[in-house]
Amino acid sequence: MTDDQNKPIESALPNLSTEDLEKIPEEIREKVLVGAQQSIELIRSPLLPPEVLIRYNNAVPGLAAKLIEWTEAEQAHRRELEIRGFQEAERLRSRAQWGGWVVSTFGLTVAGTVASVSAVYGSVAAATAAGVIAIVSVGGPFAARLLASRWQKESDERE
Known part of the structure; x- marks a missing residue:
């Protein structure tokens, strides 16, 4: 040799x-x-160790700088995707809260109207219906949100 x-x-x-x-x-x-x-090297950092960058740069001049640029660009892209995902989730939560408020308000209005009719005519059935409408209109959106979060959790666990 x-x-x-x-x-x-x-x-x-x-x-x-x-x-x-x-x-x-x-x-x-x-x-x-x-x-x-x-x-085999296990690297937990997004950036390669200096020794590895030097070897890459020796093999292909300028490659170390490109690898650093690519790593920084990838990190920025990943952060942007995370921020977008968070903003979208926030928008969906806000929309769900507004929807729940609208459904509850509408249901309570209908329940109040039915209760007024029951008071005028003395109908026990109408009073019962008003109570059921009020309970469903307030509890329904809450139950729907609870079920949706439970289904999402189960879906995440399966993946």
Whole structure:
């Protein structure tokens, strides 16, 4: 083996001397060296470590700067999507609250009208109907919202 071939080996196997390397049988030495040169790195940061960026830059000049730009652009895009999703959810909640208010107000108005009719005519059935309408108009939107959130939770758990 020439000195040029040993340079990457020395970096991949820093604790292995040339004499130890020569003790490895010839037929498997290449496999050992290739396996030692391959590595898997787990990176939890959105940005690559400086050592990796330097290696990329050595392989393709200017690539490190491009990788940093791409990472920053991707982070900005992801944040924008998260903000948009939050705003849309807020809009939907607001619309649901307004809808619930409209349904409740309309139902209470109808219940009041039916109750007035029952008072004028002395109808127990109309008074009962007014009570049922009032309960449903106030409790209905609340129950619908509760069921919708429960269904959403179940849907999220399945995914």
